[in-house]
Amino acid sequence: MPEPALPSDGSPGPQYPFEGSVAGARALAKKPASRKEIVSWAFWDWGTQPFATVITTFVFAAYITGAPFGPENEVSQAHGLVVTIAGILVALMAPVLGQNSDRSGRTVRNLRNMTWVIALLSGALFFVKPEPAYLWVGLGIFGLGTLIDSIAGVNNNAILDDISTPENVGRISGFGWGMGYLGGIIVLLICALGFIMPRGTYWAEDGMGTRLSMVICMVWILVFTIPTFVNLKDKPLAGPPPKMGVVDSYKELGRTIARIWRQDRHTIYFLGASALFRDGLNGVFAFGAVIAGLTFGFSTTEVLMFGAAANIIAGIATIAFGKLDDLFGPKKVILFSLGSLVVLGILVFFLHDAGKLPFWIIGLMMTAFVGPTQSASRSFLARLVPEGKAGEVFGLYATTGRAISFVSPALYFWFIGIGAAVTGAENTQYWGILGIVIVLAAGFVMMLMVKDAKHHQQIAA
Numbered sequence: 357m358p359e360p361a362l363p364s365d366g367s368p369g370p371q372y373p374f375e376g377s378v379a380g381a382r383a384l385a386k387k388p389a390s391r392k393e394i395v396s397w398a399f400w401d402w403g404t405q406p407f408a409t410v411i412t413t414f415v416f417a418a419y420i421t422g423a424p425f426g427p428e429n430e431v432s433q434a435h436g437l438v439v440t441i442a443g444i445l446v447a448l449m450a451p452v453l454g455q456n457s458d459r460s461g462r463t464v465r466n467l468r469n470m471t472w473v474i475a476l477l478s479g480a481l482f483f484v485k486p487e488p489a490y491l492w493v494g495l496g497i498f499g500l501g502t503l504i505d506s507i508a509g510v511n512n513n514a515i516l517d518d519i520s521t522p523e524n525v526g527r528i529s530g531f532g533w534g535m536g537y538l539g540g541i542i543v544l545l546i547c548a549l550g551f552i553m554p555r556g557t558y559w560a561e562d563g564m565g566t567r568l569s570m571v572i573c574m575v576w577i578l579v580f581t582i583p584t585f586v587n588l589k590d591k592p593l594a595g596p597p598p599k600m601g602v603v604d605s606y607k608e609l610g611r612t613i614a615r616i617w618r619q620d621r622h623t624i625y626f627l628g629a630s631a632l633f634r635d636g637l638n639g640v641f642a643f644g645a646v647i648a649g650l651t652f653g654f655s656t657t658e659v660l661m662f663g664a665a666a667n668i669i670a671g672i673a674t675i676a677f678g679k680l681d682d683l684f685g686p687k688k689v690i691l692f693s694l695g696s697l698v699v700l701g702i703l704v705f706f707l708h709d710a711g712k713l714p715f716w717i718i719g720l721m722m723t724a725f726v727g728p729t730q731s732a733s734r735s736f737l738a739r740l741v742p743e744g745k746a747g748e749v750f751g752l753y754a755t756t757g758r759a760i761s762f763v764s765p766a767l768y769f770w771f772i773g774i775g776a777a778v779t780g781a782e783n784t785q786y787w788g789i790l791g792i793v794i795v796l797a798a799g800f801v802m803m804l805m806v807k808d809a810k811h812h813q814q815i816a817a
Contacts, residue, residue, distance in 0.1 A: 396583040403539065408536075410544050425491045453510065453747075455748040481497055481567070510750045516734065517741050528678070537670045543572065543573065612745065612748055626740065633802075640792060645663065665720055671727065680728075697796050704718050705793070708786035770791060
């Protein structure tokens with residue numbers, strides 16, 4: 357979409373239907389995507405989820421921070437440093453790279469190239485032996501993969517804007533997100549049961565079980581994203597894409613933010629609210645396993661079983677809630693899910709000494725609301741995106757999320773300290789739950805102040 361010049365009299369000029377894009381030009385006579393295209397798009401989530409589930413969360417992160425790579429504090433700090441640097445780079449690069457995809461019309465091609473790089477980097481982790489000399493090699497590959505995976509996600513989210521309509525964006529978003537959960541847990545179980553858990557075998561020597569799991573991830577990514585790149589095509593541009601340097605790209609980003617602020621400030625409010633509650637959702641999964649093990653006494657096997665069950669429930673719930681998203685609107689789904697998480701989190705806190713069963717029940721109930729909130733947040737933003745700006749706006753979505761990603765961890769550890777001071781006990785990890793609950797509650801309150809899509813559709817029309 358060409359950039360209209362602002363009038364010389366200082367008036368706002370042509371109005372883009374930001375959240376009202378559901379009533380704007382892209383919603384008029386838009387050809388619905390075929391079932392094959394929708395399923396093919398969802399296969400990207402299914403195919404690339406091993407990087408998040410196996411590499412980032414459960415397997416490689418634990419492997420690279422293990423004793424063979426050096427003293428515990430040193431390797432943990434090194435891992436944290438790499439994750440932080442990757443997050444900063446994502447925050448700086450995501451909007452302008454998304455903008456580049458918008459401008460060039462090559463969103464699918466860019467997604468394909470990044471996906472192949474993610475697969476190759478996953479396979480390269482096979483060569484990271486459990487020795488101190490390989491620590492920074494492994495972390496470097498991991499950090500680069502984290503960066504590219506996040507940028508690829510921006511392009512994937514932008515494609516949602518092309519294959520959905522205001523009537524089905526919730527179901528499509530939920531289907532894709534749910535497919536990611538289910539695909540991730542299947543490949544995790546394959547790696548864990550087939551290569552990591554067996555003892556006294558070849559897999560247990562020289563970290564071979566974990567290293568071969570990285571190859572499994574590479575193959576999984578390459579194979580299961582084939583439908584995405586065979587069946588989804590970039591739409592040709594009317595003319596050659598305009599060329600824009602790095603500085604001009606950031607200037608254009610600034611103009612986009614200013615334009616959104618003038619025309620629909622609730623888009624900015626939503627980006628802030630979603631950044632906060634998404635950080636809280638990340639905290640639920642990031643610290644859930646720690647609380648299960650240290651507070652409720654789960655063994656390593658039980659934590660793995662809980663993680664498997666949690667991902668299955670999250671996947672099914674996310675797909676199911678997609679229909680509610682379209683029926684009642686994403687804001688209601690987000691508020692209901694966040695409210696439920698706050699109540700359940702408080703219950704976990706008060707039942708911390710009641711044994712394992714309460715955590716099994718309440719913890720799994722919490723996972724049923726995490727995925728729907730994430731998916732509805734994505735579909736909410738898809739309803740805000742103006743024509744030709746999906747990559748840039750979803751890049752801002754990634755940037756705002758990264759910008760405050762320290763809040764949940766900080767409050768989690770702060771409340772553990774408060775718990776130790778209040779109770780005088782050594783094991784007060786369960787107090788960290790309150791820190792996560794506060795972040796979720798703050799996101800809930802901020803979301804109350806964001807006008808829903810129905811309102812914006814009316815004012816845009």
